Amino acid sequence: MAQAMKIAIVDDEQDMRQSISQWLALSGYDTETFASAEDALKVLGPEYPGIVISDIKMPGMDGIQLLKKLMGADSTLPVIMITGHGDVPMAVEAMRVGAFDFLEKPFNPDRMSELAKRASNARRLTLDNRALRQELSGGTQIMNKLIGASPVMERLREDILDLGQADGHVLIDGETGTGKTLVAHALHAVGSRAGKKFVLVSCAALEEEALSKRLFGPMMPEDAQLPAIEEARGGTLVLEDVEALSDTLQARLLSVMNEQGTPAETRIVAISNLQEAGKTSEDVLRPDLFYRLAALRITMPPLRQRGEDILTLFTRLSEQFAEEYGCEAPQVSAQEAAQLLQAPWPGNVRQLINIAERAVLQSRRGSGTIASLLMSDHEEMQPVMTTEGKPLKEYVEAFERMLIDNTMRRHKGSIASVMEELCLPRRTLNEKMAKYGLQRSDYL
Template sequence: MSGRVIVVDDEAAIREAVQQWLELSGFRVQSCAGAEQALTLVDRDFPGVVVSDVRMPGSDGLQLLDKLVALDRDLPVILITGHGDVPMAVQALRQGAYDFIEKPFTPERLLDSVHRALDKRRLVCENRQLRQQVAFKDRIEAQLLGVSRPMESLRRQVLELAATSVNVLIRGDTGSGKERVARCLHDFSPRAGKPFVALNCAAIPEQLFESELFGHESGAFTGAQGKRVGRIEHADGGTLFLDEVESLPLAQQVKLLRVLQEKTLERLGSNKSIRVDLRVIGAVKPDLLDEVRAGRFREDLYYRLNVASVQIPPLRERREDIALLFEHFAGQAAQRNGREAPPLTPGELARLLGHDWPGNVRELINAAERHALGLSAPQPEVGSQSLAEQMEAFEAQCLHNALQRCQGNIAQVMALLQLPRRTLNEKMQRHGLQRASYRPAGSVDED
């Protein structure tokens, strides 16, 4: 199909003739006998054009034009009339009409105008999508920080999965940011306006699990003095995040599986089924398949949760992000406490880059906060990296700092680091650093 067209005319014969002409040329056409009906078919993202007669009972074409322009000033509206004159045409164009065609007209005249209008509309819609993607990218970069290739890949994967409703299993070491990734999967999804409900399965006593997940009715058990909505029901329409999902008791695994299959639940002490619509995101540190093989986790539930999976890279595998993250969290801590974070010395930076960070981002946040408060200089022990690996990490950080300082201006970076262009390009490519990531929004490349 070449595009969508809405035809509005109170005369059935003309409406049907115009629809036939357009459909024979490959357009997808919806016809309406009046303006009010047409308005129900159009929103700001409508990917087509409107062709309307001017003289109609009730709301005429000029009134329809006013309402469509108020909805979206970039929506092409082509007006047709048998009573047109120059003043009316000028008025219509001033009001925002794309074109004005007088009756009688040839099919070719109308088709030419519709083709041009659709080309314009297609360009407008593509530009809007591009702007939305840029805004989307900026927002997730503020949530999942890092300039390393693993983090770029993670952000891309999260955005792709966020657009779906499939259940996701997040794998990652302790402190790697599994809840932050789960939150991004929710916040950048169509479910963002609904609840995000998090539950750490390892922190709930087994005897309270059923009530916590499914809720209970008053009197369901000793101490149940009122009705309680469980976490699953509270997440209806949104996302349920189960951290350390491997700790979920087997008895509750069976009931959770049934919820995922049937999309219903029963509160403890009730036989009434309650429909729920939710996405489940599980987070694990161990390999959940090992838990399945050991008989501690149900295989059928594993496959229900693991429709898609996300692996969070440990901090030791993205060392070029360490200094960036440290500065970010130290700055946040200093701001909260009304002070400035002291700058890192070269020796402190070297120790940060050489440490293996077994506690990942959580450990780094702790070190950054202590540094910001002046409690102690960061003194992590150097890990198992070779000297060559530590030097690579330090070089990547130096390049990142220079690109950030020069806002991606390559000539300035070359002068600052005293590097020829070819060497700088090779080093940026090796470390996965993209000049565009450092350029100010809306800037024009100078070379």
């Protein structure tokens, strides 16, 4: 479950600090307040897990000076500035320095909540991206994150290796929650640009003017951040939600791509996250841009097409969450394994992660079933109907493989312990492990 984003509120007026804090706390944010910029700087840094809302006019260090220091430390930190009524020059200066946006007193609380939500989403994306880059610094490591032995996952890994070595632009599309951003990282990590810059921009997180500036500039000499197309020079620029680009920005992106020639100076990896029924990236992108991007294309397989990978992923995820929460991972029955395999998974891997975490939490309480979680999931993801059935033999084999895999993990590869728990003779266990591609060395 996503942790609530922090919001640092900096204002020398106590009443203003408290009113903003109370309003945002009611919206589910974790707020902390500071009476001065100097106090705030003792806490705010490059890894701050949230955003900042600051007044501009304060005694001592004012909001603009604070903003400059924050941008110098982390130019991706969203800072929302509060200006006095009619104080346009101050607002313009704040935006030039790098403010995410500004609020003019007296401001509408709903407008503040809307800005806080946009800024928090952008911050979460930045921090997730940063953590992923640190964790997955090598191509081998990131490919190991693409778990699964299903034919569609084998083909996906092959496509990544092939396209990673190519140098053209790439379009990644597919259903929501299938791991498109992870694949963008993998394409960068396994290719010749692995040691170069990897820059990710969410096209849906910024309004058009701010997005245009972030992508193409112009940037002022005082700005700490280069335009993304320059920042990623020689490396990879990933455009999430590419369908959110306006016609004007699509034309400008195409112009930049045409100017670069072949091989491209900056590789563009576009991610399409279309939610509208019956719409594809080809429907919303101008044709010349679409065909430039889709010359190399990866369509992510939905989870429901990955067969036994569902059980493998559920097991790994529930083990990770069990370790995090300090409890035992829930044991999956044959009926529950069949339910996991049959569910349509409209939210894909992202939904599976959610279900696995909730299964661990309810197991810790000693109540609930996986079936109840599947039925009570978010309204837009309710897997009430199951997908087309499979032969009983496939369900039995999938459960059997999961059971042996889980038992081997629990006993850290001890064949004797697994034989005793599953009441299997050694020869039968060896035959089944060979049948399911399980190797003892993987569990030691």
